[in-house]
Amino acid sequence: xxxxxxxxxxxxxxxxxxxxxxxxxxxxxxxxxxxxxxxxxxxxxxxxxxxxxxxxxxxxxxxxxxxxxxxxxxxxxxxxxxxxxxxxxxxxxxxxxxxxxxxxxxxxxxxxxxxxxxxxxxxxxxxxxxxxxxxxxxxxxxxxxxxxxxxxxxxxxxxxxxxxxxxxxxxxxxxxxxxxxxxxxxxxxxxxxxxxxxxxxxxxxxxxxxxxxxxxxxxxxxxxxxxxxxxxxxxxxxxxxxxxxxxxxxxxxxxxxxxxxxxxxxxxxxxxxxxxxxxxxxxxxxxxxxxxxxxxxxxxxxxxxxxxxxxxxxxxxxxxxxxxxxxxxxxxxxxxxxxxxxxxxxxxxxxxxxxxxxxxxxxxxxxxxxxxxxxxxxxxxxxxxxxxxxxxxxxxxxxxxxxxxxxxxxxxxxxxxxxxxxxxxxxxxxxxxxxxxxxxxxxxxxxxxxxxxxxxxxxxxxxxxxxxxxxxxxxxxxxxxxxxxxx
Numbered sequence: 272x273x274x275x276x277x278x279x280x281x282x283x284x285x286x287x288x289x290x291x292x293x294x295x296x297x298x299x300x301x302x303x304x305x306x307x308x309x310x311x312x313x314x315x316x317x318x319x320x321x322x323x324x325x326x327x328x329x330x331x332x333x334x335x336x337x338x339x340x341x342x343x344x345x346x347x348x349x350x351x352x353x354x355x356x357x358x359x360x361x362x363x364x365x366x367x368x369x370x371x372x373x374x375x376x377x378x379x380x381x382x383x384x385x386x387x388x389x390x391x392x393x394x395x396x397x398x399x400x401x402x403x404x405x406x407x408x409x410x411x412x413x414x415x416x417x418x419x420x421x422x423x424x425x426x427x428x429x430x431x432x433x434x435x436x437x438x439x440x441x442x443x444x445x446x447x448x449x450x451x452x453x454x455x456x457x458x459x460x461x462x463x464x465x466x467x468x469x470x471x472x473x474x475x476x477x478x479x480x481x482x483x484x485x486x487x488x489x490x491x492x493x494x495x496x497x498x499x500x501x502x503x504x505x506x507x508x509x510x511x512x513x514x515x516x517x518x519x520x521x522x523x524x525x526x527x528x529x530x531x532x533x534x535x536x537x538x539x540x541x542x543x544x545x546x547x548x549x550x551x552x553x554x555x556x557x558x559x560x561x562x563x564x565x566x567x568x569x570x571x572x573x574x575x576x577x578x579x580x581x582x583x584x585x586x587x588x589x590x591x592x593x594x595x596x597x598x599x600x601x602x603x604x605x606x607x608x609x610x611x612x613x614x615x616x617x618x619x620x621x622x623x624x625x626x627x628x629x630x631x632x633x634x635x636x637x638x639x640x641x642x643x644x645x646x647x648x649x650x651x652x653x654x655x656x657x658x659x660x661x662x663x664x665x666x667x668x669x670x671x672x673x674x675x676x677x678x679x680x681x682x683x684x685x686x687x688x689x690x691x692x693x694x695x696x697x698x699x700x701x702x703x704x705x706x707x708x709x710x711x712x713x714x715x716x717x718x719x720x721x722x723x724x725x726x727x728x729x730x731x732x733x734x735x736x737x738x739x740x741x742x743x744x745x746x747x748x749x750x751x752x753x754x755x756x757x758x
Contacts, residue, residue, distance in 0.1 A: 373467060373493035375527035376502070379477075379743055380452065380487045382437070382444050383519045383733035437519045443483040448518045449474060455514045456491055462499035469493075479748045486742050490527055502526070503728060523715070523729040523743060530693040530712055532745045537617055538681050538707065540699035541628035541635055541649070543572075544717055545642065545737075547605040550630040551585050554596055560588050574702030574722045578629065578673045583665065586652065590663030594654045597633040604634070606641065609736025614642040616741050616754045623688060627677045629703050648672055648680055678706035698740065699723070715740060 440447045453472055460468045472491040476484040494502060505511065506524055515521055525531045542549045549572075555564035564585050571581040614624055625646035628635045635649035651666035670676050677699075685695050697704070697711035700719040708714030708727045716727035717737070724730045731739065741751050 372471075375490055375492040376494050376505075377525050377527045377531060377745070378452070378489040378491065379523045379525075380444050380448075380489065381521050381523075381731065381733055381739065381742075382442070382485045383521070384442070384485050384735065434517065435519060436517045441483065442519075443480075443485060444487040444518075444520065445483075448520070449487065449489070451518065452489065452514060452522075453491075455510045458510060459495040459500060459505070459508065460493070462496040463493060464496075467493045467496075475747075477742050477745075477747045486739070486748075488742075488745065492527075506729070507725075521731060521733050523731065525713060525729075525743065528693070530691065531743075533694065534696050534712060534744065535621065535690045535694045536623045536625075536681075536685055536688065537696040537698070538625045538627050538677075538684070538711070539644075539697075540677075540701065540704050541626050541638060542630050543700045544698060544704075545607055545610050545626060545638060547607055548603075550600065550604075550634050551582075551589075553600050553603065554589055554592060555585070557596055557599065558589070558592055564588055572701035572703070573720050574705075578703045579671050582629065582650065582671060582673075586665055587663045589652075589661050592661045594659045594661060596661075597631070597637075600634065601637055604638075606638075607737050609734075609738035611642060612755060613737045613740055614644065616738070616746075616751060618643055619754045619757060620744075623684070623690075625680070625684060627672060627680050627707065629672050629677075629701070646684065674703040674706045677704065678710050681707045681710055696740075698737075713743060715743070 436451075437443075437445070437448070453470065456472075457470050460470060470491060470493075472489060474487055474489040476486070477488055478485040495505060500508060502524070506522055511522060539545050542551075549565070549568050552561055552565045552568055555561040567576065567581050567585050570576045571578050617624060623646075624642070624644040625648065626635050626639055626642075626644055628647070628649040630649050632647070632649040632651050635647040638644070639647035650672050651669040653662040653664040653666050654660070655662050665671060672680075681695065681697060682692070684690075685692055691712075692710065693712040695711045695713075697707045697714045698717050699705075699708055699714075700717055700723060702720065702722055704716075704719075705723060705726050708716060708723075714728045716723045716730040717734075717740075718732055719727065719730060724732075729743075734740070738751065746754075
């Protein structure tokens, strides 16, 4: 039975089961995402009803489905000009909110196409598979606990992994995957007021292939009751985490505001973010003490040691290193795939870009030149000019670029350029990046340490390259290519 209509909304259509006469699939009614199948498709309701063992646990209730509505599902009405005979249509393809509607949230869903989580092809799709084939050992997902080693797990072995549904229904963001996501969102509205339990959604493909998309953007409202589930905890809810594990994807949530689409400042960590190495470890390798230094670095990046104290301890081991060591290191530095393209896109969108590094200024300056960054902040080492070697000390005239200083630099840059913090982005991977990630309008933990993933507002581990971060601004693959190809 359909829910009673709210005052002033009597003419709005609902997406109940009987309202889907135009197509055979619930998701086909969303004009921004159409299935490209040549053969008749099975109703999504039938899939959920007839396959309880395959369907998500949090299925959509009949009352909820009957009350579900989507502006993007409203068929445009053709209008014919009486004078010229021109036919045109009017439709709200971006699910424009009406006056008085609740806040909207944008979910960007990334499918993990670079390394499937489940290494075994499903038996139904792989005749050579045998019952005697070994199954993978249970594992702890990166970011879900302080350690990924089962032998070091502090409490008990992890629960069995959920069934990898992407191997059954499609190795991409499939229609059933999206339906499960909407179902999961619907289940989180249980503590909302009765008039705020009508889930509205629209979605569009951001990646090139609309039939098998890798990145999909879903706009929905209302958000869960913040007294029950605050916005910054939605992606940490067990239902969302289970959805991500089952469908081999990651979800990043942002408020649907103008500041999401039009950011103006982005700051990056350097080591293990814009570049794939930890610079201080590479210097240590140059003088043969990498093992000792790398152990301290790992503990510092995991938040187990005070960053400033650990930095001083590591720098002390560099005493006597030739001052030109950075020139020897530059050819060995590997810039993270997609970092050049990402910076190029952001610059053409008018961004101010900066690197805030707990590393060292010579390489930060070099990287800023390589990527076209506007600012570079890092630590300064003292050089003994008589011997042209490092003294093993930090220059006291410059502040240590630790966690708090990174946050202060972000705030200072934004203030100097009159940019609201809501229009800023921050990207990093270490514990010393957490404050700036939490302060920025969008803070993304990029292939980060477990502690960082658990505390950062957003995390992305499965992107093909750093260029995938541009999707979080709502740009499509076609628009990204336009930016890259512009002369």
